[in-house]
Amino acid sequence: MDKIATPNKTKEIVTKHGFYFSKSLGQNFLIDKNIIDKIIKGARITKDSYVLEIGPGIGSLTQELAEAAKKVVAVEVDKKLIPILSETLKDYKNTEIVNSDILKLDLKSLIVDRLDINKTIVVGNLPYYITTPIIMKFLEEKIPVKSIIIMIQKEVAERMKAKEATKEYGALSIAVQYYCNVETILTVPPSVFIPQPKVESSVIRLDVLDKPRVEVTDEDVFFQLVKDAFGKRRKTLLNALSSGTLQLNKALIKEALEDCKIDEKRRGETLSIEEFALLANRISEEI
Structure with missing residues (x-):
């Protein structure tokens, strides 16, 4: 299979299937393999890794995850993308596509049944409007994952890793840092997407702590x-x-x-x- 993450291949796939991007779903597809390689390196994916991908789109990142990991389960909410993914990922037997809303899934059961509770890494290119609810679902429900590597709006990433006495610091900073170590992997310009978003993105790594950062009574x-x-x-x-x-x-x-x-x-x-x-x-x- 040709690499999906190029401008020409992405346009070819989109045109062939008559696919139209949904603004309401925040769809922006990656067209730069160098960025994808850096995401996979930053996620520390190995042949022993199990990956839960959120929002595979047409499979640009999924394809590379499948080549790097032991197994990938990709959750896609847009049913129009399912036949496209079935075609673009047909050569990858270690990949499974689930057509569902990640916020409505029983994620613990999914990981126990289809992945590995000790080795699962979450990777995703998240729509900006739903970033925080998805991250907090994993953290608050204590979903058994090692780390969460996500591409989100740069300013949201800065808020997540902000320290006290800075303008970015707020309730989100504390909520994320209570559960995780936060690290920025790279900043991503709008030019590596189709269509191009209006803002810069960041890829951040959230390493889930064995226990919360601070001990609280309630x-x-x-x-x-x-x-x-x-x-x-x-x-x-x-x-x-x-x-x-x-x-x-x-x-x-x-x-x-x-x-x-x-x-x-x-x-x-x-x-x-x-x-x-x-x-x-x-x-x-x-x-």
């Missing part, structure tokens, strides 16, 4: 506290938390902040994940 309290702290970024911690969804009274917050040696005039964006955990654990004692 995860619900921890994440709600984070959400409240960032919900009103211009307010001090004392004011933001006292008017948040946890409905904490100022006296309790003031005492908790003092016990944790955190200045009540600081803002949420200045707290490290460790400080948020410390504060959440102290507040959990009172509610």
